Amino acid sequence: MPSAIQFAHVTRRFGTVTAVDNLSLSVPTGSITVLLGPNGAGKTTTVRLATGAMSSDEGEIKVLGLDPSTDGDEVRARTAVVPPKPALYDRLSGWDNLIFTADIFGADHSTIKPAAERFGIDHALDLDVGGYSTGMRTRLALARAVLHDPEVLLLDEPTAGLDPESARTVLNLIRELAGRGRTIVLCTHLLHEAEGVADQVVLMGAGQARIVGTQEDLADQFVTNPAVVIDAEDRSVLNGLTARPEVVSAEWNGALHVRLTHLDHLPDLVADLVASGARITRVQPDNPTLETLYFEMQRSLREAS
Amino acid sequence: MRLDRTLTVAKIDLRRLFKSKDYWIPMGFLAMVFFVALPFLLLTIVTSTTSSQLVNKIGEVLQSLPGPVQENVVGDTPAARGAYMLAVYLLAPVAIVVPLTISSAVGAHAIVGERERGTGEFLAHSPLTEREIFMGKMLASLVPGFMATAVGFGVYSLLVNIKVGPLVGGWFFPTAGWWILIAWVVPPFIALALSVILWVSSRVRSTAAAQQAATLVSLPVIFAAYGVSSGLLINPVIAALGIGVIAWILAIAGLVSGSRSLNRERLLGFGGDG
Numbered sequence: 001m002p003s004a005i006q007f008a009h010v011t012r013r014f015g016t017v018t019a020v021d022n023l024s025l026s027v028p029t030g031s032i033t034v035l036l037g038p039n040g041a042g043k044t045t046t047v048r049l050a051t052g053a054m055s056s057d058e059g060e061i062k063v064l065g066l067d068p069s070t071d072g073d074e075v076r077a078r079t080a081v082v083p084p085k086p087a088l089y090d091r092l093s094g095w096d097n098l099i100f101t102a103d104i105f106g107a108d109h110s111t112i113k114p115a116a117e118r119f120g121i122d123h124a125l126d127l128d129v130g131g132y133s134t135g136m137r138t139r140l141a142l143a144r145a146v147l148h149d150p151e152v153l154l155l156d157e158p159t160a161g162l163d164p165e166s167a168r169t170v171l172n173l174i175r176e177l178a179g180r181g182r183t184i185v186l187c188t189h190l191l192h193e194a195e196g197v198a199d200q201v202v203l204m205g206a207g208q209a210r211i212v213g214t215q216e217d218l219a220d221q222f223v224t225n226p227a228v229v230i231d232a233e234d235r236s237v238l239n240g241l242t243a244r245p246e247v248v249s250a251e252w253n254g255a256l257h258v259r260l261t262h263l264d265h266l267p268d269l270v271a272d273l274v275a276s277g278a279r280i281t282r283v284q285p286d287n288p289t290l291e292t293l294y295f296e297m298q299r300s301l302r303e304a305s
Numbered sequence: 306m307r308l309d310r311t312l313t314v315a316k317i318d319l320r321r322l323f324k325s326k327d328y329w330i331p332m333g334f335l336a337m338v339f340f341v342a343l344p345f346l347l348l349t350i351v352t353s354t355t356s357s358q359l360v361n362k363i364g365e366v367l368q369s370l371p372g373p374v375q376e377n378v379v380g381d382t383p384a385a386r387g388a389y390m391l392a393v394y395l396l397a398p399v400a401i402v403v404p405l406t407i408s409s410a411v412g413a414h415a416i417v418g419e420r421e422r423g424t425g426e427f428l429a430h431s432p433l434t435e436r437e438i439f440m441g442k443m444l445a446s447l448v449p450g451f452m453a454t455a456v457g458f459g460v461y462s463l464l465v466n467i468k469v470g471p472l473v474g475g476w477f478f479p480t481a482g483w484w485i486l487i488a489w490v491v492p493p494f495i496a497l498a499l500s501v502i503l504w505v506s507s508r509v510r511s512t513a514a515a516q517q518a519a520t521l522v523s524l525p526v527i528f529a530a531y532g533v534s535s536g537l538l539i540n541p542v543i544a545a546l547g548i549g550v551i552a553w554i555l556a557i558a559g560l561v562s563g564s565r566s567l568n569r570e571r572l573l574g575f576g577g578d579g
Contacts, residue, residue, distance in 0.1 A: 014575070053429035053569045077432035087427040091321045103313040104431050128324075 314441025
């Protein structure tokens with residue numbers, strides 16, 4: 001699959017601070033790439049470099065086959081960014097903000113109402129944005145971002161400060177756009193929200209892409225002990241599991257979360273429990289969440305360094 | 306540079322501005338003071354005074370002016386000639402000071418305001434070119450000052466014709482020099498000052514710093530305005546045309562160099578000097 005965004009050995013410094021350090025990254029066209037990482041990892045600078053809002057000190061960037069440093073105007077016309085703070089004009093109404101965007105991106109005004117309806121902000125378009133709640137502002141910023149139907153959508157912490165319903169709307173948008181062949185880059189540290197969305201996960205740290213892969217590949221790589229959730233009518237019968245050699249760890253969290261040395265041991269383990277009189281009510285795979293994965297990757301990096 | 310996008314930037318700034326009563330009420334008041342209240346007061350004093358001492362003083366002032374200047378002053382009595390001189394020449398700097406004050410207040414905030422609000426991030430990621438943004442901001446800063454001047458000029462014309470006209474043989478204002486001043490001299494003066502103010506606004510880190518710098522920039526332009534009015538006193542049309550040419554050349558140079566000062570990283574909040 002061709003790359004919508006390609007970074008090759010890109011470096012960007014601010015004085016003595018290196019925000020992006022020899023970053024190489026490829027975002028396939030039509031994919032959803034989630035950039036994970038703590039504050040200061042270089043996620044926002046990466047977004048800014050991608051649109052040409054910032055220039056790199058070293059390396060080469062291609063977005064939709066164009067160089068943002070020389071073809072920035074075209075790159076920006078075909079992309080959209082939702083920044084962490086919505087960046088709206090408070091003294092203007094929602095309509096005015098959207099009309100301004102439509103005019104500078106060359107979008108038809110007929111796209112405004114559907115975009116506002118899509119994010120449930122159409123009822124407030126006549127009001128000044130200064131009176132909007134945080135969630136309304138973010139929804140307006142999202143409506144603004146899709147007005148010109150961008151080929152690449154760069155979302156930098158878009159769900160920060162959103163209520164769960166609005167956050168779900170954002171994630172639905174991401175899936176919908178990707179389904180239509182649009183390329184999405186989502187920067188977040190709200191890991192549970194990115195769960196199951198990403199085609200590619202990039203763990204950033206100190207301005208570099210430390211680990212890149214699909215969630216499944218990374219789970220195989222970093223979460224070496226498979227986990228299952230087990231529950232029984234009489235939970236006391238499960239307490240003996242920790243003594244079994246194939247059980248690496250077991251902890252109660254609503255049910256018993258058991259890590260095994262290998263998944264092949266599970267049938268015998270369940271059979272033994274049943275044989276001992278346990279009435280099992282639940283056995284299910286405990287797939288690693290993105291959060292689990294994130295901390296496992298961070299731990300792995302710390303150990304490696 | 307695309308004109309439609311430049312106008313879009315200007316339009317959105319103007320829309321925001323006209324919704325800000327805290328901006329346009331004081332600015333409207335300023336224009337009213339300089340174009341209406343102050344001239345009305347001075348012209349009323351000069352035209353209705355019965356003090357022979359004041360009339361004599363005005364006569365002495367007029368007598369002390371150079372010959373060519375005296376030839377341009379119309380009126381049969383010292384009071385009429387004094388009122389004419391006041392209306393046509395001495396209040397001429399107001400035509401530059403008022404739009405400059407109003408426009409520089411907008412211009413100082415124009416770019417650094419985008420940074421402070423965070424909307425600079427949106428502009429930086431937009432397809433607008435730096436020049437379109439700069440020129441849009443320039444237009445948005447020019448329009449309020451020039452609108453105030455146009456309205457103020459109209460009201461001022463009415464006022465001086467009503468107050469002074471009967472003394473000098475009918476309606477006389479605007480004179481040719483004033484038309485040239487308003488249409489030819491004031492715009493480049495304001496554009497020149499604004500190009501410097503916007504240059505500063507793109508570089509400083511706060512609106513307060515930009516406003517301080519704007520005040521510094523305005524001062525020499527105000528002095529120049531007085532120079533313009535002095536030139537008008539001697540030879541209104543030639544002086545205004547000549548000063549206008551120089552001001553346009555400087556303004557164009559200022560605009561070209563000012564528009565180069567803006568870059569996207571400054572809109573994002575990087576690269577500030579102050």
